[in-house]
Amino acid sequence: MRWAEISIEVNCKAAEEVASVAMDYARGGVAILDPGMAREPGGEVPLDELELAGIPTKGPTIVKFYVDDDELELTNILSEIRKRLDKEINRLPGCQEVLSISVRMADEKEWSSWKQTFKPFRLGTRMVVTPTWETPDALLEDIVIKIDPGQAFGTGQHATTANCAFMLERYIEGGERVLDVGTGTGILSIAAALLGAGEVTAVDIDSTAVKCAKDNVSLNGVQDRVKVVKGDMLKGIEGPFDLIVANILADPVIGMTALAFSLLVPGGYFITAGYVEKGERDVRRALTDAGFEIADRIQDQDWVSLVARRPDV
Amino acid sequence: MAKKVTAIVKLQLNAGKATPAPPVGPVLAPTGINIVGFTKDFNARTADQVGTIIPVVVTVYEDRSYTMVLKTPPVSFLIKKYAGIEKGSGVPNKEKVGTLNQAKVKEIAKIKMPDLNATTIEAAMSMVAGSARAMGVVVTEE
Numbered sequence: 001m002r003w004a005e006i007s008i009e010v011n012c013k014a015a016e017e018v019a020s021v022a023m024d025y026a027r028g029g030v031a032i033l034d035p036g037m038a039r040e041p042g043g044e045v046p047l048d049e050l051e052l053a054g055i056p057t058k059g060p061t062i063v064k065f066y067v068d069d070d071e072l073e074l075t076n077i078l079s080e081i082r083k084r085l086d087k088e089i090n091r092l093p094g095c096q097e098v099l100s101i102s103v104r105m106a107d108e109k110e111w112s113s114w115k116q117t118f119k120p121f122r123l124g125t126r127m128v129v130t131p132t133w134e135t136p137d138a139l140l141e142d143i144v145i146k147i148d149p150g151q152a153f154g155t156g157q158h159a160t161t162a163n164c165a166f167m168l169e170r171y172i173e174g175g176e177r178v179l180d181v182g183t184g185t186g187i188l189s190i191a192a193a194l195l196g197a198g199e200v201t202a203v204d205i206d207s208t209a210v211k212c213a214k215d216n217v218s219l220n221g222v223q224d225r226v227k228v229v230k231g232d233m234l235k236g237i238e239g240p241f242d243l244i245v246a247n248i249l250a251d252p253v254i255g256m257t258a259l260a261f262s263l264l265v266p267g268g269y270f271i272t273a274g275y276v277e278k279g280e281r282d283v284r285r286a287l288t289d290a291g292f293e294i295a296d297r298i299q300d301q302d303w304v305s306l307v308a309r310r311p312d313v
Numbered sequence: 314m315a316k317k318v319t320a321i322v323k324l325q326l327n328a329g330k331a332t333p334a335p336p337v338g339p340v341l342a343p344t345g346i347n348i349v350g351f352t353k354d355f356n357a358r359t360a361d362q363v364g365t366i367i368p369v370v371v372t373v374y375e376d377r378s379y380t381m382v383l384k385t386p387p388v389s390f391l392i393k394k395y396a397g398i399e400k401g402s403g404v405p406n407k408e409k410v411g412t413l414n415q416a417k418v419k420e421i422a423k424i425k426m427p428d429l430n431a432t433t434i435e436a437a438m439s440m441v442a443g444s445a446r447a448m449g450v451v452v453t454e455e
Contacts, residue, residue, distance in 0.1 A: 003335050003339075005335070005339065016387055016388070016389070017389065017447075019325055019387065020387055020389035020390065020401075023325060023366065023387075023390070024399075024400060026336070027334070027335060027336075028326065028327070028331075028332065028334055028335055028336055028337065029324055029325050029326035029327060029331070029336055029337070029366070030324070030325050030336060031322060031323065031324050031325075031336045031340040032322075032323040032324070032325070032368075033322060033323075033340075034323060037321045037323065037370065064336060064340065065335075065336055066335030066336055066339070083403070084403060087403045087404060088401065088403065088405070088447075088448075106335070106339055108338075110339060110342065111333070111338035111339045111341075111342035111348070118347075157347055157350060158347075158349070158350045158353055160353070160357075249329070249356060249357055249360045250357070250360055250361075251360055251361075274353075274357060275357055275360075276357055276358065279357075279360070279361075303357075
């Protein structure tokens with residue numbers, strides 16, 4: 001996929017104003033590259049304590065943003081932005097200079113380079129995750145999970161995924177029916193299947209994630225036990241399950257507690273993650289309000305994972 | 314010895330909804346940080362502010378670790394929101410596009426206080442009022 005990258009060079013303190021004009025057209029947001037941030041006394045970074053490794057501390061600020069790669073639309077956007085900058089920005093004190101605007105076509109491949117930083121690593125105590133292009137250094141008894149991350153969430157490097165994987169190790173004994181909500185790359189579903197779960201349902205609302213998860217499930221040869229479906233959280237999902245794992249965010253977890261309770265068998269577990277310590281109280285309350293008892297908790301940095309249990313009848 | 318800083322980037326993103334798509338991917342990829350991890354971090358920390366734009370300053374170190382500092386929403390965003398308008402005026406001195414009363418200016422000033430170079434709420438209010446006028450938003454006296 002291609003995008004048009006628009007860079008506006010700003011020679012005054014008007015970066016915020018320019019960014020706010022850009023925001024009206026940008027996809028996803030804008031970036032402000034301001035060398036001044038590095039030399040600002042008492043600014044974003046206490047520079048007396050840090051050394052800068054060759055980053056510029058002088059020069060113009062650049063406001064950068066992205067729009068669809070559509071020639072007609074791009075021409076319209078550029079002419080509108082030029083007009084607005086002339087009227088709204090160049091009038092500001094100290095901003096008499098003409099702002100330069102440049103456009104470049106950017107391809108998605110350019111920023112997939114982060115893949116190079118994805119190396120094999122240990123997940124939980126018994127699993128090793130490896131990108132498809134690496135050969136891991138694993139022990140014979142280790143469970144190896146192969147992941148091709150693409151553009152979906154969850155390479156397993158994040159604390160929340162690691163917390164969930166740890167809990168899966170702890171609560172999967174063999175043969176369980178597992179539901180993985182917001183599966184992303186499918187990593188937790190694959191982990192569950194390889195740890196011995198009987199059947200796993202992986203759900204994600206994002207079609208990119210669904211495709212990515214399906215590919216990874218096949219890559220690990222667990223397609224007979226893992227079913228990947230596109231769906232909105234627990235809507236339309238039919239139980240019962242012995243274990244549900246939701247590694248998303250606080251609000252969606254809170255919103256699904258009652259439904260999760262009804263989908264679980266008595267004695268079943270609900271592993272929740274994706275929130276920081278400040279969100280824990282609300283999640284805890286929602287879980288207990290829904291009838292769960294809190295069975296387990298793990299924290300890594302400020303990322304929390306709570307395990308809730310549906311009480312026996 | 315302190316870790317070396319290799320990049321400082323400021324992004325303005327929709328709270329709770331960042332993805333590896335532009336601008337996050339292309340701007341942060343050259344820094345070598347885990348982009349998916351970053352979006353997850355950002356989304357979890359801004360989940361309670363969905364619907365607003367949150368500036369975030371990302372400082373990247375030579376070992377590819379990073380810190381993020383969340384800021385208050387841009388003042389122009391807050392002015393548009395409180396005045397109920399989509400865009401500022403192209404000719405702010407002639408064409409007025411909305412109004413803000415003192416109570417609303419005060420609310421915006423309160424939100425922005427931590428990031429403004431102002432010691433009193435009155436000083437912050439006068440900064441907000443100045444920004445509003447520059448966008449063609451009338452600030453009323455009551």
